[in-house]
Amino acid sequence: MSQRLALFGDLLDIEVDPGFAAPGDAAGVRYRPDHWLLVEDGRIVGAEPARAGSGPDASWQRVDHAGRLITPGFIDTHVHCPQLDVIASYGTALLEWLNTYTFPAELRYADPLVAASGAERFVDALLAHGTTSAVVFPTVHKGATEALFTSARARGMRLVAGKVLMDRHAPDGLRDDVLQAERDCADLIARWHGNGRLSYAVTVRFAATSTPEQLAMAGRLCREHPGVYMQTHVAENTDEVRWIAELFPEARSYLDVYHRHGLLHERAVLAHGIWLDDTDRALLRDTGAQIAFCPSSNLFLGSGLFDWQAAVDTGYRVSMASDVGGGTSLSMLRTLADAYKVQALRGVKLSAWKALHAATRGAAEALGLAHEMGHLGHGALADLAVWDWAVGPVATHRDAVARRGRAGVSPLTALHERVFAWMTLGDERNLVATYVAGACRHERG
Structure with a gap:
């Protein structure tokens, strides 16, 4: 019946x-x-x-x-499960934030009990803020990724996530290696991608924490498993952009690092995208990748003001994201209110209609899921x-x-x-x- x-x-x-x-x-x-x-x-x-x-x-x-x-x-297209532990932490910009707050919090998720309780708390918190779907970073630990998928499946949620890839410039306990990470990802894809409303995302933390070999492996996973997503960070902070240029001198830009390794495609979700140029924007348009705009986090960490008008003029897709814990709330209403303020500082008036579209149907369309949500x-x-x-x-x-x-x-x-x-x-x-x-x-x- x-x-x-x-x-x-x-x-x-x-x-x-x-x-x-x-x-x-x-x-x-x-x-x-x-x-x-x-x-x-x-x-x-x-x-x-x-x-x-x-x-x-x-x-x-x-x-x-x-x-x-x-x-x-609401659909939150970029958020970190373990960072509820460090939301509202004082006084740092991006790179110091990672070392001071984020990495220690993520190390604790090696413990299966911490990972399981953290996943339950996180998905229930999303629901308690009116968010029914999300694109999520867990940690480098395979077990923490499985705990997140298990909790979301029990609630029938649409969740996109994947084991974080990091094989350099991270503490002991948060680094993997290329071969084992590839095996772990392949196993997780086989078990979880398409399981109920769950989808797998090849998850590169950001270019600095992956060797060229690991980035090449990530691109290979995208090619060998059609339908998986890819998520990462790009051009969030000026110090970060300079560091990437030093690590990858052969690349034209930070975004080009990902393009060279086959990571830009229509299911790619890149958080931030503040410090892009016109060539980068055209590349996003031509590959079908989207930027997850994270206004609360960008304001809180002092990262910069995203140019949404340039995205519209170029023709690439923009969705909305809380980016907790750099963001200060899982509430997409508070996130949208901050988006209005960021755009006002750029001389653009963001209507409630466009803001709501980017956090609902617009995000669903960018993820290829508008038939569903x-x-x-x-x-x-x-x-x-x-x-x-x-x-x-x-x-x-x-x-x-x-x-x-x-x-x-x-x-x-x-x-x-x-x-x-x-x-x-x-x-x-x-x-x-x-x-x-x-x-x-x-x-x-």
Whole structure:
């Protein structure tokens, strides 16, 4: 017998990339207040407006979220599982951050009990922030990767992850070797890639911590296992960029290091991409790779201001990422609010529509998964988040003012004012419930 769930609330998703259009001129915004969202066997099968005396019949489990916002679950395209231990650590830039905080935290994941408890805590924390899918760095340890996959599979989540590759410039206990790492990756791919909603990512920490031999091996894995993803970091920090130039003098740029080793393709997710030039941007476009924009982390570590307008002008894809623990919250709402600030410093106004698209359908499209998630369309899996529009007296007052509207503005502009206030003032405290494939995996209180 099929399982039928009907959720009532204000439905919002962004069907196409609205670009940097003015909020009132944006395309693709789908807002359906006071609607039932119909979910059967974990997939969305329709939506219908509330009408007096009508609604889903008794064969549906009805959940009334009247006056609340229902969106697709967020997709975080770059985040580190073990770095919950070091989130909000003081006073360093990227390279010192790795040595002072990150590497010691990751060393602890050699212990299977630490890895298992850390994975459980991490995936539950994602769900408690309204994030239903993520592209994740575990650690160099094979067992820690398996623990992460196990925890995500138990919750039905779409997760992309893979054993971190590092064979130099890292402490004892965090370095692997090329042959054993290749065997470990091949085994993990065979066991986990395509297991439920799990996908494997060949995971190069960053070019500095892999020898040319290991980078070549990573490229070989991508060629020999079509369909796997690749994730790494690129051009985050100016000191890092200079170091890569010293380590790889034959390469034209930091990004070119990865290209030379066959790591740029349509399933490649590269975090940051702040210090790129026009040739790099064209290479991203031509290979189909995407940049995971990490605004909170870039601000916190003082790395720089990502040029999203240049990405749009060139034509490569950008998704949104928390980059915890350099980022200061798993909340994608807080991440999007920081993205607005970064773009404002660059002289660009980021609408709530474009920000939300990049964290939902845009991310799903960049990952090749829009058939499955990122929107509230027919056939998508019901990965959903239910939100209070406002929490606390200030946000509640601001929401009331936005609902009253301003004279002379269009309905879409008026709606944007309300959604932008929710995005800017909201966080995980606004989250009421999170659903993964129609199953409630987090509920407030």
